[in-house]
Amino acid sequence: MEGWWRRFGGPNAREYTQIEVRRKGGRSSRRDYAPASMRIAGIVLGALGALTGAVFVAQGLNLPFAPPSYMTGDRTWTFIGAGMVVAGICLAAWSARRGSH
Numbered sequence: 637m638e639g640w641w642r643r644f645g646g647p648n649a650r651e652y653t654q655i656e657v658r659r660k661g662g663r664s665s666r667r668d669y670a671p672a673s674m675r676i677a678g679i680v681l682g683a684l685g686a687l688t689g690a691v692f693v694a695q696g697l698n699l700p701f702a703p704p705s706y707m708t709g710d711r712t713w714t715f716i717g718a719g720m721v722v723a724g725i726c727l728a729a730w731s732a733r734r735g736s737h
Contacts, residue, residue: 678727682727685727694717695708696717
């Protein structure tokens with residue numbers, strides 16, 4: 637659905653963005669980076685997810701230092717833990733890169 641400005645020959649979204657960038661001296665006003673608190677939260681959650689996944693892998697492989705639980709010796713938790721490790725590392729890396737220019 638087109639807006640009323642398109643019916644009257646106004647700029648489309650790309651043209652409007654280019655007009656705003658020229659008006660602000662060539663700098664875009666869009667914030668394409670995350671605030672520091674959100675970046676830190678993503679890094680911490682990613683690290684905690686990766687560590688939890690590592691514990692799941694240790695329990696699934698029945699390693700001697702793994703805490704005993706119903707998950708001990710069940711290979712299903714090895715794969716779930718490996719997925720959590722990968723997802724945690726990806727989240728932490730993505731969060732760390734979001735603010736770097």
